[in-house]
Amino acid sequence: MTRKPIAQLARKYTEYDMIARHTDLPEFPEGRVRLLQAVLADLQELGGQAELYPLATSLVQLGLDTHDLVENEESGAKAQTKQMRARQMKVLAGDYFSGRFYHLLSQAGQIETVKRLSEAVCEVNRIKMSLYGKMKQMRVNAEEYVSYGSAIRGVLFMSFGHLMSGMYAKLWPELVERFSRCELLLQELLRLQRPDELSGSWGVWHVMGEGSAEDRRALEERSDDHGLLRQLMDKYGVADKLVALLRQSAGQLQAMLPKLPSDKLAAELANLIEPFLHGPAWVPAAAIKELG
Template identity: 40%
Template sequence: MISYRVANLAKKYTDYDMIQRHTELPTFPNGRVQLLYTFLNQGQRHSVEDSELFSLVTALVQMGLDTHEMIDVQEEDLGEQDMRSRQLKVLGGDFFSSRFYQLLAQSGHISVIALLSDGICRLNERKMSLYDRMKKHKLSSEEYVQESVQLKKQLFLSFQNMIAEQQAELYDQFLTSVSLLDLLVEEREAASDVERSKSRFAYLHVYENESSDVRSALAKGKVTPSEWNELINKHKTIEVLTKKIDQSVLLVQGLLESQVQDHVLCEELKTLIEPYFIHRASA
């Protein structure tokens, strides 16, 4: 079994004191990155070095997009610390994305730049469509989950044709499951915070089950943190997300047991999904 090192390799680009002191970064998409690396290594179609490189640059692009997603676009005056945090998110996201071009160009993998660039375009198109539907209140909480999973998959689908043909469908199945788990964990962590919950599952779950008065207050941003906690407790929003995590872990475990015949691949995938069992156990 070849050791997985991509998360450690990425620290060269993500672990900067300036960023860590003044702002926060999104969670490194380790599950999806390790999944990509694992399947690229199947069938000896790529060298270990190329598999690491392709996985690393995909992680950096995803980190860049996710970092820009965290930028507060409100127009109110910000204090010095908040302004610095915003500026570093802009610069950090740009930095991660620029390293994707640099690393692939230096290694001569120009075709992979095209693959990922196309993936970025597709992702941004889907994201704009999602935001438009949400703004018009034409999106249910379940539709939000389904579409958000596709967004998390999009960059990693760029390499589907580079994966051994007999493994491509299995890769897509696991990518869907891991993307869903990544999403649900993020949604549960954000659900208790009224500000972080905007444009997320918790907001939609409460909105679609509430009266017109509460919907109006939500739309105008006039729900206080204490009122928000009452609402998510009333609708058992965190419990709903916890149940979804539990179901998804069992689903991916069943997929592993029923669909993966190769012993080495099975062991690598078991290692990959172990962290999600921790989230299930901590529910």
């Protein structure tokens, strides 16, 4: 039976006129949702829940990600009326997505899943608070940043491990962690092309750990200076280092595929991993090949 893409099913909730008119939404968590759907669909006993669970999880994730956008925007007297309206709409949109997840699962009698996802949301927020606290004090290193970021992306999806058994249960936590790590590293590479998004990025924490005293001091004093950030990213070869980390993590993820109980599932996941093996379009193919 052909499966409907979860992103298509989610449009019923995400393409809400009021939201679309006043604000932009975060990127749909396509990769992780497809990963969850593919594995759950391979568990024959789940039936229609193999679509319900990823759909509900995607809405929870969208709710969290939408609220995160609010935290990164300017507030107070300097914000214009249009910006304030967009902020308010993001708060409402995040709440709306969270409410839809609860409605979907409770209607289907999936109270235990509501409980598990709610607990996962609490854990995501706990990890975020820990990361943001360290970032504010400039006490996080580059590897910690990746570990925290991967966990934040993966916790909701980890919560479905109780439905699995055998090799599925054994591999699921590592699959989610590795996939989330690859997503994060790819996102960090893409941020290098957007100077206004470099503040707080992996490259900053890499320079804080590996840079000269002078460069570290400059970062602390001028963390919002786009020109300085761009210069330091180039000076310390951040793009090359991120490509190497992405290629390494993608290779580890790829090496897990032969362990999966289903060849069909392995082939499906191989397609999901493909973007990680090639990196963003602006990264020279020769660089990826050389690192491989």
